[in-house]
Amino acid sequence: MKPKLITEGDFSYWEKGKGQPIVVLHGLMGDLSNFGGVFDYFSEHGYNVIIPQLPIYTLPIIKTNVKNLVKYTNNLIDHKGFKEVILLGNSLGGHIALYFTKHYPELVKALVLTGSSGLYEKSMGSTYPKRGDKEYIKHKVEEVFYDPAIATDELVASIMETVNDRGKVIRTLALAKSAIRHNMAADLPKMNMPSCLIWGKNDKVTPPEVADEFLKLLPDADLFWIDKCGHAAMMEHPDEFNTILHRWLQERKI
Numbered sequence: 001m002k003p004k005l006i007t008e009g010d011f012s013y014w015e016k017g018k019g020q021p022i023v024v025l026h027g028l029m030g031d032l033s034n035f036g037g038v039f040d041y042f043s044e045h046g047y048n049v050i051i052p053q054l055p056i057y058t059l060p061i062i063k064t065n066v067k068n069l070v071k072y073t074n075n076l077i078d079h080k081g082f083k084e085v086i087l088l089g090n091s092l093g094g095h096i097a098l099y100f101t102k103h104y105p106e107l108v109k110a111l112v113l114t115g116s117s118g119l120y121e122k123s124m125g126s127t128y129p130k131r132g133d134k135e136y137i138k139h140k141v142e143e144v145f146y147d148p149a150i151a152t153d154e155l156v157a158s159i160m161e162t163v164n165d166r167g168k169v170i171r172t173l174a175l176a177k178s179a180i181r182h183n184m185a186a187d188l189p190k191m192n193m194p195s196c197l198i199w200g201k202n203d204k205v206t207p208p209e210v211a212d213e214f215l216k217l218l219p220d221a222d223l224f225w226i227d228k229c230g231h232a233a234m235m236e237h238p239d240e241f242n243t244i245l246h247r248w249l250q251e252r253k254i
């Protein structure tokens with residue numbers, strides 16, 4: 001059963017646990033449930049986990065960009081009264097975490113990136129499924145994962161609904177263009193907080209060389225690989241993902 005969605009003003013989110021806040025940022029066509037394993041595990045191990053529903057498809061089109069998703073994230077953190085957070089992002093969520101860190105470094109205690117965009121412009125634009133029949137969409141969704149079984153009928157149906165909604169398509173393309181404009185390569189060397197990179201060895205969306213580039217550019221980063229794993233490590237291998245991240249946080253005393 002999914003956790004109850006908390007709605008307060010402009011914010012909708014899952015929240016559970018007490019302690020150091022972890023703010024989790026989902027990807028472009030991601031869902032809060034993509035991080036269900038993270039939510040359950042870390043809320044039971046001394047962390048306050050909050051996963052906001054990012055307003056990817058509800059912002060006015062002219063404001064649908066990385067900058068305004070960062071503004072939304074900052075407003076949520078201010079609303080919750082958090083002073084210093086761990087940011088955890090997958091795909092576009094990682095990109096938002098990076099751009100947030102550029103502008104609000106004093107609020108970021110640590111960065112956790114998995115299959116993050118921000119360096120590799122094709123990561124969103126070229127992999128966005130075009131409108132088509134269910135089998136075509138299913139094939140495109142399966143490519144995101146090492147194990148195609150992760151692309152359940154429910155997940156495929158959700159993506160089908162998105163790619164056949166004109167408003168969502170326009171906003172998706174707007175975000176893809178925004179991501180290209182906000183390439184983070186020049187900014188990463190200035191991000192001195194501890195950074196944990198957890199990457200699928202078989203990621204076709206943000207391939208392994210992207211992780212290597214993040215490791216090279218971030219001043220204080222550690223890179224961990226998960227074998228037989230695609231673009232969403234926290235979905236395909238939730239137990240291994242949580243074990244890696246928890247051990248890293250303990251070693252770094254975060």
